[in-house]
Amino acid sequence: MPRTFKATIALIVTLVCLSLLTLFNTWQANRTEDKVIELRQEVQAVRDSTETVLRKLEEGIAVSGSASGGSADEDSQLAEALKDPDNVLQRATEPRIIEDAPEGGTLRRQLSSNPKGFNFITESSADVQELSSYINASVARRDLGEPDRWVPDLATKVTVNDSFTQYTVHLRKGVMWQKPNVDMSDPRYEWLKEPRELTSEDFKFYVDMIQNDQVEAGSLKSYFKDVEKVKIIDKYTFQIIWKKKTHQSKAFSLGLSPMPKWLYTKKRDGSDIPQASLGTQFNSHWASRHPVGVGPYRFVDYEKDSQVTLKRNENYYGDLPAIETIIYDIVKEPQTAYFKLKADKLDFAEIAPPLYKKHIANAGDESPFKNGSLEYKKVDRFAYYYIGWNGDDPKFQNPKVRLAMTHALNRREIIDNVLQGLGHIQTGPFYYEHPANNPEIDPYKFDLDKAGKLLDEAGWADSNGDGIRDKTVDGDNVDLDFTLLAYNKPAVKQWTSIFKEDLRKIGVQMTPKFLEWPTMQKRMDAKKFDAYTGGWALAWAIDPYQIWHSSQADIPKGSNRVGFRNDRADEIIEELRKTFDKDKRIELLREFHMILHEQQPYTFFYAPKAVFGWQPRMENMVFQKIRPQDLSLPWHIAPDMRRTE
Numbered sequence: 001m002p003r004t005f006k007a008t009i010a011l012i013v014t015l016v017c018l019s020l021l022t023l024f025n026t027w028q029a030n031r032t033e034d035k036v037i038e039l040r041q042e043v044q045a046v047r048d049s050t051e052t053v054l055r056k057l058e059e060g061i062a063v064s065g066s067a068s069g070g071s072a073d074e075d076s077q078l079a080e081a082l083k084d085p086d087n088v089l090q091r092a093t094e095p096r097i098i099e100d101a102p103e104g105g106t107l108r109r110q111l112s113s114n115p116k117g118f119n120f121i122t123e124s125s126a127d128v129q130e131l132s133s134y135i136n137a138s139v140a141r142r143d144l145g146e147p148d149r150w151v152p153d154l155a156t157k158v159t160v161n162d163s164f165t166q167y168t169v170h171l172r173k174g175v176m177w178q179k180p181n182v183d184m185s186d187p188r189y190e191w192l193k194e195p196r197e198l199t200s201e202d203f204k205f206y207v208d209m210i211q212n213d214q215v216e217a218g219s220l221k222s223y224f225k226d227v228e229k230v231k232i233i234d235k236y237t238f239q240i241i242w243k244k245k246t247h248q249s250k251a252f253s254l255g256l257s258p259m260p261k262w263l264y265t266k267k268r269d270g271s272d273i274p275q276a277s278l279g280t281q282f283n284s285h286w287a288s289r290h291p292v293g294v295g296p297y298r299f300v301d302y303e304k305d306s307q308v309t310l311k312r313n314e315n316y317y318g319d320l321p322a323i324e325t326i327i328y329d330i331v332k333e334p335q336t337a338y339f340k341l342k343a344d345k346l347d348f349a350e351i352a353p354p355l356y357k358k359h360i361a362n363a364g365d366e367s368p369f370k371n372g373s374l375e376y377k378k379v380d381r382f383a384y385y386y387i388g389w390n391g392d393d394p395k396f397q398n399p400k401v402r403l404a405m406t407h408a409l410n411r412r413e414i415i416d417n418v419l420q421g422l423g424h425i426q427t428g429p430f431y432y433e434h435p436a437n438n439p440e441i442d443p444y445k446f447d448l449d450k451a452g453k454l455l456d457e458a459g460w461a462d463s464n465g466d467g468i469r470d471k472t473v474d475g476d477n478v479d480l481d482f483t484l485l486a487y488n489k490p491a492v493k494q495w496t497s498i499f500k501e502d503l504r505k506i507g508v509q510m511t512p513k514f515l516e517w518p519t520m521q522k523r524m525d526a527k528k529f530d531a532y533t534g535g536w537a538l539a540w541a542i543d544p545y546q547i548w549h550s551s552q553a554d555i556p557k558g559s560n561r562v563g564f565r566n567d568r569a570d571e572i573i574e575e576l577r578k579t580f581d582k583d584k585r586i587e588l589l590r591e592f593h594m595i596l597h598e599q600q601p602y603t604f605f606y607a608p609k610a611v612f613g614w615q616p617r618m619e620n621m622v623f624q625k626i627r628p629q630d631l632s633l634p635w636h637i638a639p640d641m642r643r644t645e
Helices: 003-059 074-085 126-135 189-193 198-209 218-224 249-256 275-283 336-344 354-362 397-406 411-418 450-455 489-507 517-525 566-575 582-599
Strands: 106-111 141-142 150-152 155-160 164-170 227-234 237-242 297-303 307-312 323-332 348-350 374-379 383-390 423-425 470-473 476-479 481-487 509-515 531-537 602-614
Touching: 074 150, 074 155, 126 297, 126 307, 126 531, 150 155, 150 323, 155 249, 164 198, 164 509, 189 218, 198 218, 198 227, 198 237, 237 249, 336 348, 336 354, 336 489, 336 602, 354 602, 383 423, 397 582, 397 602, 411 423, 411 489, 411 602, 481 489, 481 517, 517 531, 566 582, 582 602
Parallel strands: 106 323, 106 348, 481 509, 481 531
Antiparallel strands: 141 150, 155 164, 164 237, 227 237, 297 307, 307 323, 348 602, 374 602, 383 531, 383 602, 423 602, 470 476
């Protein structure tokens, strides 16, 4: 082979090697540059994280770092706690917050009345209790998928003795209270700037206030009257000790919420409220205008007749909900709520029965619910509606009179035509699909002749020919006429009109008086009524004591407003409180149902079905079995469809 050829080949090989070496060096340089950039990004992330941690520490915000909202160490402690066979808390079957849900956005929804107050102990209205489910939290919570299962919330572990009289609660550490949304530039509020951690004292204070004779918490006192004491073990451990074995002890121990002792024992300037007047001042405490909690949202503002605003609590110990802001627009008229939903001024609202009929059931393709502009779903409400009769009023003391009123209420027609079929006739105090509901009981039929005969038997007859039945009561001639306090809603106005006409046919004069909820509640609490329209949201666990035990009939602001008193019913209620056997409990509850069916302290009306409507931007619209069924924590808003405000 010629020398020149060999030299050429060597040169080519050399050039190829040099080229490969150059490419390798270039790749290495680029890789190094990428690494440098990546390293810089990591350093910046650490720096940002450090600055965030420092800022949060300065603001008194607990720092979290895991999917469960706690530190890695806390997650480890929780995992170990759930392995403890003595822990009555269990792992959740399904998460409340969807992983990787798009964060941000504002949810505008409806509140149907002005809240009377924001004290979560003294205010029992459904609206206020719904707000508390966002603002505050409890020892444990019921699982979304299996409500009989209790899962960790503020506690990691709860143990109970064999007699169910002593519950030992082990709290999470580092849970911080929200701060009242007041003007912190006001010198009076300087003391509020100090960060406050949740402690055992806040749970003891909650029970102490309920048991305080000065505190107006009639609806809760009956549930906690058997609590002997709350014993503080240490800052994060306490015991709830019950006087005796009682079935409701589990639900009320695990469902116990905290109340900030550091706040409600102080005046505006931070000085102590005298112990002697603590209960009285608690009823109208200045901080109730600025409610605080430890839950996933914090209270921002309330404007009467306008809105209630909540913001996501970035200090929350658990998984943060996706939606950043919730604005409750106070919209009293269902028609107005529908128009606001249609005009994209609301994201979510309940559709009243007449509107459901017009815009969904009987609507054509032009309906926003048919053309895709809006979405909807029918959901069973875990609740029932009724008419309550004042059993202390001579007109309604006789159960035959109350039964006559039930026979005169055309429930089937009202549900079908006024409520558009969105209801199921109720025969007692239990949800119609609950095992406690007695299957042997059929609803009383609409029968004006039967109603008239019952009134005859009770001694009410038209003695003077004026068309109204009357009777001598305590020496005076009394007409059978009465005022029905009624909630000021179109559907209620419709069915009360039907009821009034049918009563008039049997010689009874009824006058409906339509009131807004705060005014109506005051009248009900003071027992200034002949009869009223009411409703109860039902709890998963049943304890009839609050509403039906005779001892509750004379308690200020108590729930036994109608004055129901029955010895056998009292015996059953008391037996239920110490009976844990499921079959025996169902037997007792069905007997109790039969007593109420015969006595008719209420005219049990219907279990409602709600129709919820929402904008298509709303996603993962799931509804839980327990109330509030329309809890928005699992929901999120599509990023590319969010409103601009």
